[in-house]
Amino acid sequence: MHITLVKKRLESGEPCRKCAEVEALLEARGVRGLISRVVWADVSEPDSEGWALARRHGVETAPFFIVETPDAPPQVITSALRFIKLAEAARAGSSGGALGAARGAASHEAKSSNEAGGSDAAVGVSGDSASLPAPPTSAAGGAGEAPAPPGLLVSEVEAAAAELAQRAPQHIVRWALTRFGAGLKLAFSGAEDVALLHMAVEAGLPFRCFCLDTGRLHPETHRFIDTVRKHYGVTIELLSPTPGPVEALVRQKGLFSFYDDGHKECCGVRKLEPLRRGLADAACWMTGQRRDQSPTRSEVSVLEVDLGFRGAGPTLFKVNPLANWTLKQVWGYLRAEGVPTNELHERGYVSIGCEPCTRPPRPGEHERAGRWWWEAETQRECGLHVSTRG
Known part of the structure; x- marks a missing residue:
């Protein structure tokens, strides 16, 4: 099993706050060592590998995990807690059990996303763009800053x-x-x-x-x-x-x-x-x-x-x-x-x-x-x- 962790890097060169918190959580739960590699979605580099992976998998949150196994398509997990459940299962069991956990986590995440969808437009939900904004463009004015949340009247x-x-x-x-x-x-x-x-x-x-x-x-x-x-x-x-x-x-x-x-x-x-x-x-x-x-x-x-x-x-x-x-x-x-x-x-x-x-x-x-x-x-x-x- 190969696990990629995609994190967002700010213009200061530091990881975003959420990414740093997730790293600390992975360390505390003893599963950080299962990460095969880390790639970055750099706010100053729209063509960085992290942005490319986000676009490829249709992900708008950071950090996120990509779990790859030989006999199944890649599974994307955007919840650190769901990933930890998968990682702990992988650490305790076989690769087959880990793959089952990955599929279960991804399925549960998709179900949760569907539940959170529906008539979001009626109450003005704009998705997760505040967490991982669209990558900056090289054109003038592309500052790469996260858009302000919409708020409420x-x-x-x-x-x-x-x-x-x-x-x-x-x-x-x-x-x-x-x-x-x-x-x-x-x-x-x-x-x-x-x-x-x-x-x-x-x-x-x-x-x-x-x-x-x-x-x-x-x-x-x-x-x-x-x-x-x-x-x-x-x-x-x-x-x-x-x-x-x-x-x-x-x-x-x-x-x-x-x-x-x-x-x-x-x-x-x-x-x-x-x-x-x-x-x-x-x-x-x-x-x-x-x-x-x-x-x-x-x-x-x-x-x-x-x-x-x-x-x-x-x-x-x-x-x-x-x-x-x-x-x-x-x-x-x-x-x-x-x-x-x-x-x-x-x-x-x-x-x-x-x-x-x-x-x-x-x-x-x-x-x-x-x-x-x-x-x-x-x-x-x-x-x-x-x-x-x-």
Whole structure:
């Protein structure tokens, strides 16, 4: 089996960020040695071998893998995670088994691409061109820069949301990554919303990821964040609260004032303030909200304008790809895809937040009943998600 890795080289001579992240992931998973050769799609050389291979195979993302075996046509894989599954199978088994894995991975990828297609024009999807732009021409003005992602107008939200509501979460994730590019930030809570991070990595498009480190998370959640970083080879930015307001609150009211005064004040300094900072350079953010999580989230839309925070532009958008999935569907996906999960789930925790404010729900309770359980059910939101409905 011969495997070619095609990477994009920027004008600076450095590999693109995604290519560097994939290289690190291959090394971490111990499969980098299975790569037979590396070729480059050089943004300053339209005739470079990498561009030629991209054109030949109709590929618009970078990096990508070409798997060749003597008794089958070349198979192209654009997902690093699917390639790793193939490579691990090849390392553990025979070449015949590896070829079967390659065919399976390619077939699964084609199926996913078809699912993400359909009526994309209705919601303005432009494919993966933001990840690997068309090669530059030698004519004047051919700068070779990736085109800016198309973004979204407020007037388009209602129609786009109606269209996306009929689609699978994987499609919604790819749509958002294509629409907003690196302007999209994925909010990772350290719980079952790791499904979104998995989908984003599978899409092979640029994104940024952050987690609110309130200073009161479970140790298990911190270990899980490290596990996810290593497993996917991604950067997860930890957004911590500004020390001054936290110190003032603790000095005045102690560490557990929320049991007497409610959680809003503590969440304000430990969650809302760092989130405002984190979203200041974003065009859109992605969350794991679902309608079945609690009564306060029963009308969550897959796409909405965020009225509670400001981003880099005049409008901040929010996309909730899991809105229409149930908890059972999320866990079915996590198990089927072999996604790592927080060990707290094995102890009965469902929704996971700060350690003092989270307990496992009791039988018959909804999954967020274990959050701020001493408060009225209508008050069990921290303020991160402002409803767009009356």
